[in-house]
Amino acid sequence: MKFGVVVFPGSNCDADCHYAAGNVTGQEVRYVWHEERDLSDLDCVIVPGGFSYGDYLRCGAVARFSPVMEAVVTHAAEGKYVVGICNGFQVLTEAGLLPGALYRNDHLQFVCQPQHLRVEAIDTPFTHFYKPAQVVEFPIAHGEGRYYADPDTLAALEANGQVIFRYCTPAGESTAEANPNGSLNNIAGICNETRNVLGLMPHPERRCDRLVGGTDGKKLFKGIVESMMVRAISMGHR
Amino acid sequence: MATQTSQLDVARELGMNEQEYANVLKILGREPTGTELAMYSVEWSEHCGYPRSRPLLKLFPKTGKYPTRAEGEDAGGFALTDELYVIFKMESHNHPSQVEPKQGAATGIGGILRDIFTMGARPVALLDSLRFGDLDSDIGKHLLAGVVDGIQFYGNCVGVPTVGGEIYFHPSYRDNCLVNVMAVGIADTALLATSKGKGPGNPVLVVGNRTGRDGIGGCSILASHEFSEDDEKRPTVQIGDPFTEKCLIEACMEVLQGDAIVGIKDMGAAGITCTTAEMAAAGGVGMDIDLAKVPMREEGMEPWEIMMSESQERMLVVVQQGREQEVIDIFEKWNLNAAIVGAVVEEQVLRIRFHGEIVAEVPSLSLAESPIYYLPAEEPAWLAKVHATDLTVPPPTDLNTVLLRLLSSPNIASKRWAFRQYDHMVQTNTVVPPGAGDAAVIRVKGTDKGLGMTTDCNSRYCYLDPYVGAQIAVAEAARNLVCVGADPAAVTDCLNFGKPEKPDRFWQLKRAVEGIADACRAFNVPVVSGNVSLYNEGPDAAIFPTPTIGMVGVLAHVEAHATLAFTAGQIVALVGETRAEMGGSEYLAVEHGLEAGYPPSLELPRELAVQNFVLAAIQQGLLTTAHDCSEGGLAVTLAESALAGGVGVQANLPAVDGRMDTALFAESQSRIVVAFAPAQQAALTALAAELGVPFTILGATGGEHIRLTVAEAPAIDLPVTTAADAFTGAIAAALAE
């Protein structure tokens, strides 16, 4: 099983994702330079956080034209896994792999803080190790994490159970006060219709070590590995 | 051709004096060109050459308990292990920030980071020490908001966590805010880079951003003259481009993995002038540079403009002959310019050409060796009156209100409004984040070690006594490190003072430097880097003397660290003793508008004993909660720990001079509040006795109130939530007004 972590100029959580994925799962991880076009060796591609191309103009706007993104689209179309975290989520929406858009926080400030989230769906390759409606704490660190989608898209996301993480209070309530950026429906993370592409603003890779804040993120990486193995077996049997 | 008088006038315009101009004539044996004059003026300015402060800086100890090396580089450090070297430095960006707070602070961050990675160290942390005028003034709000915006704009993008700092407000900074930024990096010792430009024939490259007219003369002119109302003369400010900086970090880290680089230096003040002169001087060589080859952003730039430009995110690199293409390839991979602009030459001369014409030709050493001035120092006449001020005040009637006012005083109130805007977790090493401890702690991946880091300076103490105040800044920094479990290892400093030509200002500088030097010797820590910022004055007066101390410490086992938060069921004790010392206290300033008397006393042996005790206790696992007493005294310290843990505390404070306010709010030094599980009490008491440290049980944590008594008499009783509102919301509320 192999993870790939995409590196755009300006990515800055690439090393963190590499470290977390490798450390938590013991699986192989490699960096993917944004000009690469061949991802056939990878089972899961992580598009990490940071400021790709400085986030100039709009977060993720330039990165999505990198050659690697074509390969990521193909990788996703083959049913393999893609996770976009923070800036990575923004890149995936810009690239059309996930619906909606992320824009400036309603309070206009960058916000870095621990954040409670409710796991809304566990029937994904990423979240199946969590309990239904489990409250986890992943930090957020973004200036443009306000999720927006037009009403039809939003309704479809909710109807299909594509909302995977929602901002909430420690007790698990999705109140306005628990919403750190003005996201519609307190949305923190979503998946695509086929449930193999996940995007989320909070940082699970920052919660993989007790020493630096907690371990709530470990189940996400472990879950991916188990899903990859199951997938590999079922593909092999086909 | 310019006549001699007109060239002298130009020199004066550039801030040189007649003697300096005469020196230039002597060195060159002829009249200087305009470009040459500009070069000498910046290199010999206080900003670049430290001609006025250099003699003082020699007082600092250069070695200490951890091995040090790398003298004469952009930043210094100490050996963490045989393989890893910690590099750190603090620098000011005061004047640019006063003019344009966002870009001023942003480019300050960019500059200090380049000082770190130019040595081959990957930046792992940023800290920022900020000082502004009153928070309730429009200018104070504008500057605070702009500076914090600049730090988040730049620091977040480059992916280096901003893990600590401090923010103070005082009217003396109204017209001259202080923005001191510190960066910490970790290098593979074997790969440490140098800024020596050796090897005749080796090509010289300018890499990074293009050169424009940014901040021409900006930094040096701004930094060497008092502010005036004359807005017209405002030079162009530099603009920060954190995206390019991030790419530059990665490209430099990559290129320094190999051995193609001979020397590398970041461009700060007076960009190409400073780097070519200093790299050549350090290498004992010369350079032959063609300015026409420098990648430029604007058309029609004059040679002197190219030489002086302070465009950001650029470096000068000397590469081994024949290896230039591999170096260029790496920079181009990161979308950065890399242009060969000249070569190292044997002859110790800096020869600058522009389209075939030689525009400057000067001995390379002469630029780097600025003159030295020994300025007169004189104790200010006003100080005796300040010392003699009667500090007797009526005893307060409502101590709850006093505590709430102190907790919401902007100097004490939580700085969460600021650090929430900084990514303080990126790189996933932050063990003790801002607000959680007296210092920040990061782990060092691949080892079980950690680094503690802090910045400190109580400038009111320095105003009352620069020698003692500076010593306290060092002691407090060390104490903050100890409170998180870090052994103080080395110091960087940023000396922010007024105009040195005024003997009272120079006296403050001199006494502060002596204080730092003596204190560092007592703690056995070297000063490995630093920065001097003089001419910090408004139209009426100088700023409070502000020798900001940045200190880094080592946690041998990062698992054994402490934070300041109480948890329920702990016993609370005071290490050290409160004395009847009210001078310079935040209490007198906030409640009575008094900034007078003497600062609290500092006895270094006593301080060391207190610190050794707490450090040993944390290392032995006896303690996980420690918080030093600083502004606001014991009452504020106890309240802060209660608020951080969201739990109440009941404590009985020892009587001092029969006054409750003294027991609660005096700022006596060498005190640390600790809290621990009841099971550890015996071991701690024994350890304190063994080390001869005063150790007094004050009470216990628990409940939902902060209840303090003094000699058993009720003094304070506040719900934790009430105190939290005062402490947490104050800064945001002030900004929203």
Added chain:
Amino acid sequence: MLYHVQIEITLKPTVMDAQGTTIERALHKLGHTSAANVRIGKFVTMELDAADPAEAQAAAEELCRELLANPIIEQFAVQVVDKEQVV
């Protein structure tokens, strides 16, 4: 021919503009109480080589659709000015 192109990119009316709202509030506080409906967008200028203004206009609109604007939240307007006319 070189054309000077000006592009205004604004949030769609249905998308909440927190920046505009904040600035509006600040303006009111400063006493400019009549300022209403404040919206903040981006203003992009560039030069484009094209055979005629219509071609420049089409090329710029293409750039907007492709990169400069995000159609989910933004709308754009393009203006082509003859290079010589620019002051």
Added chain:
Amino acid sequence: MLYHVQIEITLKPTVMDAQGTTIERALHKLGHTSAANVRIGKFVTMELDAADPAEAQAAAEELCRELLANPIIEQFAVQVVDKEQVV
């Protein structure tokens, strides 16, 4: 009278525009090689109550100086359109 005001805030020509440079490079990579001199600024629209267009213009310029633009690095241009004329 209610006037519709459009304000273009741009970096002064001598000030480095990192955003513009990055976007220009991206456009070239995408094949739009003729795009040159790309600069990115802000576009502000609002409604202002004023007696006549000149007053609206003056008020808007005042707002720019006071709050909207940073005079050290930015310049601005104001256009007043009659409310009714706005499409």
